[in-house]
Amino acid sequence: MSEIHPAPMEQKPQNSQAVVIFDTTLRDGEQSPGASMTFEEKLQVADLLDQMGVDIIEAGFPVTSEGDFEAVSAIAKRLKRASVAGLARAAAKDIDRCAEAVRPALRPRIHLFISTSPLHMKYKLQKEPDQVLEMITASVSRARNLVSDIEWSAEDGTRSEIDFLCRCVEAAIKAGATTINIPDTVGYAVPHEYRALFETVRQRVPDSDKAVFSVHCHNDLGLAVANTLAGIEGGARQVECTINGMGERAGNAAMEEVVMALQVRRDTMPYHTSIDATMLTRASKLVSAVSSFPVQYNKAIVGRNAFAHESGIHQDGMLKNAGTYEIMTPESVGVSKTSLVMGKHSGRHAFKEKLKELGYELGENALEDAFARFKDLADRKKIVYDEDLAALVDDEIANAYDRIKLVALTVIAGTKGPQSAALTLDIDGKQITHQATGNGPVDAIFNAIVALVPHKAVLELYQVHAVTQGTDAQAEVSVRLAEDGKSVTAKGADPDTLVASARAYIASLNKLMVKRGRTRPEVLTG
Numbered sequence: 001m002s003e004i005h006p007a008p009m010e011q012k013p014q015n016s017q018a019v020v021i022f023d024t025t026l027r028d029g030e031q032s033p034g035a036s037m038t039f040e041e042k043l044q045v046a047d048l049l050d051q052m053g054v055d056i057i058e059a060g061f062p063v064t065s066e067g068d069f070e071a072v073s074a075i076a077k078r079l080k081r082a083s084v085a086g087l088a089r090a091a092a093k094d095i096d097r098c099a100e101a102v103r104p105a106l107r108p109r110i111h112l113f114i115s116t117s118p119l120h121m122k123y124k125l126q127k128e129p130d131q132v133l134e135m136i137t138a139s140v141s142r143a144r145n146l147v148s149d150i151e152w153s154a155e156d157g158t159r160s161e162i163d164f165l166c167r168c169v170e171a172a173i174k175a176g177a178t179t180i181n182i183p184d185t186v187g188y189a190v191p192h193e194y195r196a197l198f199e200t201v202r203q204r205v206p207d208s209d210k211a212v213f214s215v216h217c218h219n220d221l222g223l224a225v226a227n228t229l230a231g232i233e234g235g236a237r238q239v240e241c242t243i244n245g246m247g248e249r250a251g252n253a254a255m256e257e258v259v260m261a262l263q264v265r266r267d268t269m270p271y272h273t274s275i276d277a278t279m280l281t282r283a284s285k286l287v288s289a290v291s292s293f294p295v296q297y298n299k300a301i302v303g304r305n306a307f308a309h310e311s312g313i314h315q316d317g318m319l320k321n322a323g324t325y326e327i328m329t330p331e332s333v334g335v336s337k338t339s340l341v342m343g344k345h346s347g348r349h350a351f352k353e354k355l356k357e358l359g360y361e362l363g364e365n366a367l368e369d370a371f372a373r374f375k376d377l378a379d380r381k382k383i384v385y386d387e388d389l390a391a392l393v394d395d396e397i398a399n400a401y402d403r404i405k406l407v408a409l410t411v412i413a414g415t416k417g418p419q420s421a422a423l424t425l426d427i428d429g430k431q432i433t434h435q436a437t438g439n440g441p442v443d444a445i446f447n448a449i450v451a452l453v454p455h456k457a458v459l460e461l462y463q464v465h466a467v468t469q470g471t472d473a474q475a476e477v478s479v480r481l482a483e484d485g486k487s488v489t490a491k492g493a494d495p496d497t498l499v500a501s502a503r504a505y506i507a508s509l510n511k512l513m514v515k516r517g518r519t520r521p522e523v524l525t526g
Helices: 039-051 066-078 092-102 118-125 129-144 162-175 191-204 224-233 255-264 277-291 312-320 348-357 364-380 386-398 441-452 497-515
Strands: 020-023 056-060 083-089 108-115 149-155 179-184 212-217 238-241 404-412 419-427 430-438 458-466 475-483 486-494
Touching (some): 020 212, 039 056, 039 066, 056 066, 056 092, 092 108, 092 129, 108 118, 129 149, 129 162, 149 212, 179 191, 179 224, 179 238, 191 212, 238 255, 277 386, 348 386, 364 386, 386 486, 404 497, 419 441, 419 497, 430 441, 441 497, 458 497, 486 497
Parallel strands (some): 149 179, 179 212, 212 238
Antiparallel strands (some): 419 430, 475 486
């Protein structure tokens, strides 16, 4: 078996070809149940995607809600480099609303889609194939008269009949589509099929060279990244992906995995992207924080254990030569090899530098708040691990724009009930206190919150885990609330599990109020 060595990161082969990165974290990624982001969080993610070199950012689905329209429009106005795309169905209302939202962008794009598989056409659209063809021509033509950059997608493309799919692609290109996306909408394809699909369509469709072909793969069978790379081999030059592989059901192709596969294996895939790979870990942490979707420890590229070695054999090999067990360097994706040990004697400068090493850059106010919480944490823990800092800062980022904030909490618990909790909240700058009892300390805390901020949301999930090892480990609590079919999940972190529980419930409640459109929380009066 031949040895595999990582290709030099700074070199590009002479026959390399550019692959355009189309990020849909803010659209397809946000459609993950419970992963909705606030307006401010969307702007924060969009700014980072723009900075790291994403070519096209799909900012949302403007016709679905006023909030989505406003977010797409705001992102279109503020980005300095990337194209901004909005999604639209093959309907005049969708197209016009999308055009209005993306028009302020430096390079606006309308992303049209319509189903082309027999299953979708019959049961979803209830249209005949000829009607679908007419809708493609009409919708692309309408969009092309409003915006010059049009992408057309064949929803459920991998389960479409090849002859009809080719006719649809031909119609879209003829009407003015500049990008053709053939998505594996339900994650059904396998790599050799997906590559052959692109080769066949590009060969059979007249004027196919006038459009850029795109891949969009879902991960239902765990093949999203493999299919994405196969599609590139088949001639696609745009990749639709998300940070951390977020997306509906099992998610989408993960941007960090696609980018690093192309970077590390240039010997077999002579392609390159515009992504600054050293920002991948930072992007992963941000998206995880604002969406409250944790990254699995063994996740490729950005997982906590991606560059961790516990086996004695592995450690011995790493000490002699890092290449024995690492095919890429931690630094190449924004992870530092060295660990700066943090404790109660650490100063503000060391804390700030450590956060930079972990991929965080906070404003002065946010930094002061995070530093105060760090000092409190360091006083209660013997060792502050990187994971402790990440959990602490993620908590600060996720709650930066909250209208409801925890000020103080005192809990009385023991063998004799009922347990009680005295809680003080800051609601829009006004501090209010209430004491409640419950069947256990957590129940008492949640009852106090409900009394101060009345609501009918149902607690669907309450989950606690330790961020690090030891009896003084910081607790990370996840809370999911559901109301009228809407579901949100949020996290809270603190060495005191009860405080972490209160933080998580309040964070989830803040998200729920944003999602249901309330401008201010209802509060206890009198």
